[in-house]
Amino acid sequence: MPFLAGDAARLVDMAIFPFIRQLSMVDIEWFDSQPYPSLKAWLDYFTSSSLFQMVMQKYPTWSPCSQPTLVVF
Numbered sequence: 001m002p003f004l005a006g007d008a009a010r011l012v013d014m015a016i017f018p019f020i021r022q023l024s025m026v027d028i029e030w031f032d033s034q035p036y037p038s039l040k041a042w043l044d045y046f047t048s049s050s051l052f053q054m055v056m057q058k059y060p061t062w063s064p065c066s067q068p069t070l071v072v073f
Contacts, residue, residue, distance in 0.1 A: 003042065017046050 004012050020043055024031040032040075046052055059069050 002045070013042075013046075021047065
């Protein structure tokens, strides 16, 4: 199954995704060396999605002298 509860992404996938993503980023070399190809494909599916790319866009670091950044969806 490509997702945790079947053939389509469900609430359980969305709920656990941030935790798995964070785990994968703590020690990238360790995570990459683990024998979990399905988990890695699952994580890649979400991190490469256009929605994820849009919401995770990086913005300049704010400082008191900065101009406001307008975010429009």
